[in-house]
Amino acid sequence: xxxxxRLDDIVSLCKRRGFIFQLSEIYGGLAxxxxxxxxxxxxxxxxxxAWWKAVVQTRDDVLGLDCAIxxxxxxxxxxxxxxxxxxxxxxxxxxxxxTRVDHLADGSAAQxxxxxxxIDIEAGKEHNLSNKVCPACGAVGQFTKxxxxxxxxxxxxxxxxxxxxxxxxxxxxxxxxxxxxxNVLDSSRVKIPFGIAQIGKSFRNEVTTKAFIFRTxxxxxAELEFFCKPGTDExxxxxxxxxxxxxxxxxxxxKENLRFRDHEPDExxxxxxxxxxxxxxxxxxxxxxQELEGIANRTDFDLRQHQRGxxxxxxxxxxxxxxxxxxxxxxxxxxxxxxxxxxxxETRQRYIPYVIEPSxxxxxxxxxxxxxxxxxxxxxxxxxxxLRFHPHLAPIKAAIFPLVKKDGLPEIARNLYNDLKTQFQxxxxxxxxxxxxxxxxxxxxxxxxxxxxxxxxxxxxxxxRDRDSLQQTRMPLDQVKNFLRDKLEL
RNA sequence: GCGGGUGUAGCUCAGUGGUAGAGCGUCACGUUGCCAACGUGAAUGUCGUCGGUUCAAAUCCGAUCACCCGCUCCA
Numbered sequence: 001x002x003x004x005x006r007l008d009d010i011v012s013l014c015k016r017r018g019f020i021f022q023l024s025e026i027y028g029g030l031a032x033x034x035x036x037x038x039x040x041x042x043x044x045x046x047x048x049x050a051w052w053k054a055v056v057q058t059r060d061d062v063l064g065l066d067c068a069i070x071x072x073x074x075x076x077x078x079x080x081x082x083x084x085x086x087x088x089x090x091x092x093x094x095x096x097x098x099t100r101v102d103h104l105a106d107g108s109a110a111q112x113x114x115x116x117x118x119i120d121i122e123a124g125k126e127h128n129l130s131n132k133v134c135p136a137c138g139a140v141g142q143f144t145k146x147x148x149x150x151x152x153x154x155x156x157x158x159x160x161x162x163x164x165x166x167x168x169x170x171x172x173x174x175x176x177x178x179x180x181x182x183n184v185l186d187s188s189r190v191k192i193p194f195g196i197a198q199i200g201k202s203f204r205n206e207v208t209t210k211a212f213i214f215r216t217x218x219x220x221x222a223e224l225e226f227f228c229k230p231g232t233d234e235x236x237x238x239x240x241x242x243x244x245x246x247x248x249x250x251x252x253x254x255k256e257n258l259r260f261r262d263h264e265p266d267e268x269x270x271x272x273x274x275x276x277x278x279x280x281x282x283x284x285x286x287x288x289x290q291e292l293e294g295i296a297n298r299t300d301f302d303l304r305q306h307q308r309g310x311x312x313x314x315x316x317x318x319x320x321x322x323x324x325x326x327x328x329x330x331x332x333x334x335x336x337x338x339x340x341x342x343x344x345x346e347t348r349q350r351y352i353p354y355v356i357e358p359s360x361x362x363x364x365x366x367x368x369x370x371x372x373x374x375x376x377x378x379x380x381x382x383x384x385x386x387l388r389f390h391p392h393l394a395p396i397k398a399a400i401f402p403l404v405k406k407d408g409l410p411e412i413a414r415n416l417y418n419d420l421k422t423q424f425q426x427x428x429x430x431x432x433x434x435x436x437x438x439x440x441x442x443x444x445x446x447x448x449x450x451x452x453x454x455x456x457x458x459x460x461x462x463x464x465r466d467r468d469s470l471q472q473t474r475m476p477l478d479q480v481k482n483f484l485r486d487k488l489e490l
Numbered sequence: 491g492c493g494g495g496u497g498u499a500g501c502u503c504a505g506u507g508g509u510a511g512a513g514c515g516u517c518a519c520g521u522u523g524c525c526a527a528c529g530u531g532a533a534u535g536u537c538g539u540c541g542g543u544u545c546a547a548a549u550c551c552g553a554u555c556a557c558c559c560g561c562u563c564c565a
Contacts, residue, residue, distance in 0.1 A: 008558065016501050016515085022556075028538060029556050081565075151565065171565075207563055208491080215564095269565085284558090382526065404523055431517095435525035442525095451524070463524080470525075 007284040010371060011212055013385075017443060019043065019370065020213060032209030032216045039444055042395030042425055044220075044366045048199055050392055051222045051360065054247050055197050062195040062224065063188055067176025069201060070157065070167050073323060074316055078309030079175050079302065081152060082168075082323045153203040153217075165321060169203040174357060176200075177225045178302045181340055192342055192353055193236060195226035199362065211284045213363045220362035227353040229344065230300065236356045237274060237297045244293060244358045245278055248365070252390035253372050257281040259289065271301035278360075280368040292368055293360035300352040303340040304331060307352075310339065369393055373445060379470065387445030388468060391488050396446040397424040398484055401437050403453040405430045413452040416462070416477060424484055442467060447487070450480060 014020040018037035022029045036044055056064045076082040133140050152171050158164040170176065177196045184196055199222045209215050228236045241260070248258055263275040275296040279289040311329040319325040332338060336351050343350045373387040391397065400417040402409035410430050417428040427446065429437050434451065441449055449465040455474075456462055462480060463472040475483060 006558090011557080012501060025556095027555095031556070204565075207565090211558085379525065384526080401524095433525085433527060434523070435527080437526095438524080439526045453524080465524080472524075 007212055032206060033218060034213050034216060039395040043393060044362065046393045047362060047366050047369065050251060052199065055224055061193060062197050063184060063190065065177060065180060065196050065198045066200065067180065067198060069170050071170060071176060073167055073321060074309050075175050075179055076168055077323050077326060078305045078328065081171055151205050153205060171204045172202050173198050173200045173221045173223045174225060178306055181303060193228040195224050197224045213367050214290060216363060222360045222362050224358050226356040228356065230351060230354045233297055233354040233356060240356050240358050241276060241295055244295060251369065251393060253368060257372060271299060273297040273299050283371060292364050293358060295358045298355045298357050300354055302355060303352050304335060307331065307335055307338040307340050384439060384442055386442040386467065389445040391447045394445045394447050395425065396427045396444055397488055398448045398450060399427040399429060399441045399446050400450045401434060402430050403434055403451050409452045412456055416450060416480065420481060424488065438465060
């Protein structure tokens, strides 16, 4: 069984069939940005729908949310992104290793500490690196001029050019959930443990881009923040690990291409108690495993940070919104009673909940489903390209054909199509040889083709052709809808 | 960011200074009628972009953009 192994072939397939196009292609493209074509948008919509159904709709303990992409700038001060996403970086000319300027040490003096930098001011300053030592190769003073990295996208709010506020496009959807924790709690009669889920766009100025839509600058996340009582966090972490892994398998990802990778203790973010990646074996890079989703135990870090953020608002006003001049205030002694705390009626205790965060990349999963579904097999000595999508994910659920374009067959076929399309994404085609029409649908991943032939006029039956087995079954016209419903129900 | 490679029709690619090409695909008509059939015809090109050299550039030179591979990085 031949299998696509080159990314080039996948890119070509995606363009040829209308799954994914390079963005603004007629102008030469824009680095690491892509558009979804007619089949791609259906596939991606189905991936989102499957996630929402599994994580929100079919659970009693998860609610949905849809936050704005723009948020109050202090959100990013509290979350840590405003500081950590703005770095001065230099490259060792001896070994090409990239290092943050504030991480460089020289022989004698203590290292230069420039946390909370204003990147514009810092970039303009002279940085004397002649005594600095490369941590990778030990070369002294062999550095390029420091480069400023701004990892969050910035924009301005306010039409008056003289009176605008710098705001950021969110680099993750999660913070919108944390800042709405109180709102959801107060409006939804939920009790811990419960989760809040969101699907939406995020933006990051990646230092390096990578491999087609795998690492793009504008991308879509599907994130769940599951709030639980401290002490129960490890159970819930295990629960979501299992749930999320099985989600991919249930939608057809081959078991041998999916695995967990636990983060090493020194790899963990300082606030995370545990973190595991769900990885897929993509056919690019060195055929290496790449992250689809990260599942983290974030403890009570985020809610506590936002309580500090709230307490810092006076400084925000005093510094006229300049985040680089603000330092987050310390926590209150009784922080656990703060506005983002939870009162447990049963135990009569107030605490800051722990958070388990499964964070999936929608574009990455879509690519994985696409790659994993691709197959070539041989039919009567001919190679057949087929995308074996799980029926829930297939962009087109059924194609309807008249066997020939005469004898009243197109009319019957059109009636069937008009009936089915109200419930399923369908496709009608009456042109060309029937075999070619079947093969086209194979390459689009359509699981079923319905063909109206001469016998339909005699006994009202139609053939249903299965994408994977190529078997044809006759069934009455009026049963086709039920057949599809059985096969496609999520 | 570094090194290597690539960029010509929707896709795969040929074309080394002198008329812009092939296969596949697409569309039309005819024929056929259940797995990429056949015949005839047709459409589709800023040769990635900008500049330079030249009588003449897809071809030579420079810059730039984008993608792929390998590093590096990774919030």
